[in-house]
Amino acid sequence: MAKKLMKGCEALGEAAIQAGCIHFFGYPITPQTEVPEYLSRRLPEVGGVYVQAESEVAASNMIYGCAATGVRVFTSSSSPGISLMAEAVSYMAGSQLPVVIVNIVRGGPGLGGILPAQSDYWQATRGIGHGDFRVIVLAPSTVQEAADLMIEAFDIADQYRNPVMIIGDGIIGQMMEPVEFKKREPRKLAEKNWAASGAKGRAANKIHSLFLDPVKLENHNILLKKKYDEVEKNEQRFELYNTQKPYELLIVAYGTMARICKTSIALLEEENISIALARPISLYPYPYQAIKEAARKAKQVLVVELSMGQMIEDVRLAVEGERPIHFYGRSGGMVPSPEEVCRELKRILAKKP
Amino acid sequence: MQAIFSRPKSMSTTISHYCPGCTHGIIHRLIGEVLDEYNLKEKTVGVAPVGCAVLAYNYLDVDFIEAAHGRAPAVATGAKRGRPDLFVFTYQGDGDLASIGMGEIVHAANRGEKISVVFVNNAIYGMTGGQMAPTTLPMQVTSTCPQGRDVQTAGFPIQVAEMLSSLRTDAFIARVSSHSPKNIIEAKKILKRAFGYQVSGRCFSLVEFLSTCPTNWGLPPKKATEWLEQNMIPYYPLRIFKTPEEGKIL
Known part of the structure; x- marks a missing residue:
């Protein structure tokens, strides 16, 4: 594919499509609104689904529901919106769902400003929401790298059944640079036999993070920790x-x-x-x-x-x-x-x- | 010998944790029967709420997603948009749907998501032990309105079916009750019609079930049934509020 001059936000949207993700649920917030804008016109062209949610709370719960059925899905937001998404991120980590979240960080705290910042490093790398979990966080420094990481992020999410965040500052989202959507060797991924996709010829699948028995919840957390150990071994960049x-x-x-x-x-x-x-x-x-x-x-x-x-x-x-x-x-x-x-x-x- | 009564295939054999006299079990069974009658067991995804019915997935033997408190309509939106071929329903209580999840239910209904919502209204928070709900009746006593619900400070109970019926988007919206055999038979007919609108890809549907909570109302089951009939039905009338054929018929 030839190089194209694209805004970072648009490149992220196109990279998702190139990665086979044609489902997007989001909400406008500066400086990432170009992601939903781009996808609202691009996804119908490829037979995909674009939904403008009523809030970031809803958007993140929509990607939770969509990922639970085994479908590749992503959302995009910026700092205050990511705070609202924290709830669902915790549930998705607990239920081990693969999703990709784009976070084009703006200055804070509170409503803060709309210009580039890296002030959500703690939020991103320390789990975002409640509970003992990690989100895989990738930080590009060019639009090309943003596209490359975005394409791979879906495979990483699927491999570890875990949310992956692409974190950029407003410059990465807003800057125009030449970008090429490179074909890459997909990772070997297991079938999503855990998905809630209709119990045809198998026992019913339950996507849940509730473990009322403390022994079971501790075992669940031990299992998650083993997964994060694998992530730490394999995915450092x-x-x-x-x-x-x-x-x-x-x-x-x-x-x-x-x-x-x-x-x-x-x-x-x-x-x-x-x-x-x-x-x-x-x-x-x-x-x-x-x-x-x-x-x-x-x-x-x-x-x-x-x-x-x-x-x-x-x-x-x-x-x-x-x-x-x-x-x-x-x-x-x-x-x-x-x-x-x-x-x-x-x-x-x-x-x- | 011909079997004339059996457990619906869409239900498991797990014994439920619901209190004696609670009607969640009845409503679960109606869902199981309707799923069987439409032959949906293998293509259904249920979305469970936070509340007493959080463990609904242990009793209904279909694929399930457990949602965060109030978010079931958003989760169901994601599931249905991702896989429009699946039958997707949510099961939500009044704290879940009418309080913390009000935004999600209004917008799912307004977008006309092709999902079905089973809304169980027992006028109280059950799982946390009997606190005031948005649906708690005026002067009804709960652990967080010990003097009774004061409408001057807590407002009037929210009539969800009526409120959602005011939206312009096509929908099927009805209120039924689960407190007597006669009402249960009627409720099943309406639930079946509601699910049918999704099966045919027609529209959003919501059935509000009036339900008892003997434990948190502090009443024996029989008295709870009477309390529902005497206090809830006058405030929450049983009827079809909206159909896609006729638009708004409220």
Whole structure:
């Protein structure tokens, strides 16, 4: 397929269709409204189903019902809407349903703003809703990567029978970039013999997360934990940038912020200052080991986020106190320029670690 | 020998947890009979509520999805839109449907989702132990309105069938009762008609069942039946409120 110039939100919608998902339930919210807009005209062309729900609460429960029948389905929202979806996400994790959720994060808390932010890292990576569960969270830094991850997200969701979130900031959703929908080798997936799709020639299937017997509920949680252990073993993704030669400092950043940091690294390269970048792509499972090893080659670490400091907690868990960790963050929709990041880097490098 | 009475194939042999005198069991059985009569057992997906009927999936032997509190119509929307060939029904109580799930039921009905809703109204929260529901009658005593429901602060009980009938979208909406053999026979006819509208792909359907809750009403079963007849039916009249053939007939 040839490259097309597309907005991130539209590319995410098209990528879902390319992944064989033609069912979408959603609700308008800035800055992701282009996803439902695109799909409301595109899905009827491919024989799919587009439903505008009455709320994010309803949209997320609709994808719960649709996924329960064994049909590929996704929804899309932004921060306040994701908070409303948290209820159903917990039920879907508990009932082990494969769904994909796009989260184009905007500034918060509360109604916050509509500009790019990474302030929902905790919400996304710490389970979103009530209960002992995890959501697989993938963070693209380009529109192309958003499309690639989106296509694979459906396979990942099906393989682990678990919600998968594609998390981007408003820039990923709104920016136009060339994108190609690549054919990829689908994963080997088991049949959905667990689905509630009519009990023809088999015992009835019950999609549920209620276990009144504490022994059974604990066993259920142990089963889920084993699944998350598999996810942590198999699905860690990250990019190491400029790590081939010696570097003084390691930046850890993800999404759009990582992309800005790459420009900062190039700018400092001209002044013979060598900086490397570790970019987590899977925010859960978090690539702790990769970051620990990359940090060991540096004297110090700088975490850069579009938040007041959320992912930094995972970096601390990764580095385990072996290196000093600094933080630079902007929030509320403010996005630092590469030069601003350079200034921060120079300020840190000027001090003895 | 010819069998003239047996357990519906769409029901399991599990003994229910419902209290003596509760009519959930009767309503379950009517659903089982109607599913059998339309031969739907192998293509049905039920959606269970949060409330006393949360374990409905243990008693009705068809595929089931357990919904979060009040969300059954949204869950059913997703299931039916994903697989329009399936027969999808929700089973919801008055706390579930008329309180926390009011948004979901109104919009599912308004979109004209081709689903069927069994709405059980016993004027109280059963599972949590007898608190005031949106359907609790004026001056009815519950654990959270110990002086009786004060309409000045809690408003009047919501008449769900009437309210949903005001929507313009085609639907079949009726209220029946489960408190006497005569009413149960009538209720089955109406339930069968309601499910038929989905079988033929015609429209959304909802049947509100008046139901007893002897445990939380603090009445023996026979007295509870009388209480329903004397107090609930005058406020919640039994009738067909809307049909797709005639539009609104309220």
